[in-house]
Amino acid sequence: MAELLVIEGLTKRFRGLVANNDVSFALAAGELRCIIGPNGAGKTTFISMISGHVVPTSGRILFKSRDITKLPVHLRARIGIGRKFQTPTVFDNLSVYENIELAVLATPTPSRGRHARIMRTLDLVRLAEQSDRMVGALAHGQRQWLEIGILLAGEAQLLLLDEPTAGMTAEETHSTGELLRRLVRELELSAIIIEHDINFIRDLKAPVTVLHLGRVLVEGSFADIERNEQVRSVYLGNA
Ligand SMILES: Nc1ncnc2c1ncn2[C@@H]1O[C@H](COP(=O)(O)OP(=O)(O)OP(=O)(O)O)[C@@H](O)[C@H]1O
Numbered sequence: 001m002a003e004l005l006v007i008e009g010l011t012k013r014f015r016g017l018v019a020n021n022d023v024s025f026a027l028a029a030g031e032l033r034c035i036i037g038p039n040g041a042g043k044t045t046f047i048s049m050i051s052g053h054v055v056p057t058s059g060r061i062l063f064k065s066r067d068i069t070k071l072p073v074h075l076r077a078r079i080g081i082g083r084k085f086q087t088p089t090v091f092d093n094l095s096v097y098e099n100i101e102l103a104v105l106a107t108p109t110p111s112r113g114r115h116a117r118i119m120r121t122l123d124l125v126r127l128a129e130q131s132d133r134m135v136g137a138l139a140h141g142q143r144q145w146l147e148i149g150i151l152l153a154g155e156a157q158l159l160l161l162d163e164p165t166a167g168m169t170a171e172e173t174h175s176t177g178e179l180l181r182r183l184v185r186e187l188e189l190s191a192i193i194i195e196h197d198i199n200f201i202r203d204l205k206a207p208v209t210v211l212h213l214g215r216v217l218v219e220g221s222f223a224d225i226e227r228n229e230q231v232r233s234v235y236l237g238n239a
C-alpha cells in the first residue's frame with residue numbers, strides 16, 4: 001500500500017511544555033490506525049497538527065507526497081483531510097439531509113449529482129431513515145455518525161477522529177466500530193482514531209500507535225501492544 005500520510009520528526013512546544021517530541025509516523029492509503037496513550041500524552045495535539053489547527057514547532061507533514069506543513073486548515077480539508085472534534089459541529093435546527101447537503105454544496109459536485117451523493121452518504125452512515133429529522137432530535141450516537149457523514153460528503157480521504165465513541169452506549173460504540181471498518185473497506189478511506197475504550201480498539205483490529213510524553217512509545221497490533229510491558233506500566237495497567 002502506498003503511504004498516504006508521512007510525518008517526519010514532528011515537535012510541538014507550548015512555551016516550556018513539549019506536547020509532541022520528534023514524532024515520526026506513516027499511514028498507508030486504506031489504513032485504519034488507533035492512537036492510544038495516557039491523558040496529556042499529546043494525542044490531540046498530534047492530529048491537530050495534521051488537520052492544521054496547531055502549527056508544529058518543527059518537523060514535516062506530507063500528504064500524498066506533498067508537503068502540507070504550512071497549509072491552512074481549509075486547504076487541507078479541500079485536499080481530503082477531514083477532522084472530527086469531540087463535540088459534533090452539526091446544525092441542530094436543520095434536518096439530517098440538509099446538514100449533508102451543506103457539505104456537498106461545498107464540493108465541486110454538479111447540481112444534478114447532488115441528491116444522489118447526499119443519499120449515498122446517508123446510506124453509508126446508516127442515517128437514510130433519519131433524513132428528514134431535525135438534527136437536534138437525534139440520539140448522541142447518530143449525531144456523531146452524521147458528523148462522519150459530513151466529512152465523507154466533503155470528500156475526505158483521511159478521517160481524523162478524536163475519541164469518537166465518548167459518551168456512547170455500548171451498542172452505539174459497537175456500531176461505530178462497524179461503521180469505520182465498513183468505510184475503510186468500501187471507500188478505501190484512511191482513518192486515525194484516538195480512543196480510550198480498550199474494547200472498541202480491540203474490536204477494530206487495527207494497528208495501534210502508543211504515545212507517551214509526546215513520543216511514540218511503541219507501534220504494533222493490539223495483541224502486541226497489550227502484551228508490551230512498557231505499555232502496561234504507563235497506560236493499560238491502569239486503564
Ligand atoms: N493550546 C495549548 N496550550 C498549552 N498547552 C497545551 C495546549 N494544547 C495542549 N497542551 C498541553 O500539551 C499536552 C498534550 O495535550 P493533548 O491535548 O495533546 O493530550 P491528549 O493525549 O490528547 O490528552 P487527553 O487524553 O487528555 O485528551 C498537555 O500537557 C496539554 O496540557
Ligand SMILES: [Mg+2]
Nearest residue numbers: 043044045162
Ligand atoms: Mg485529547
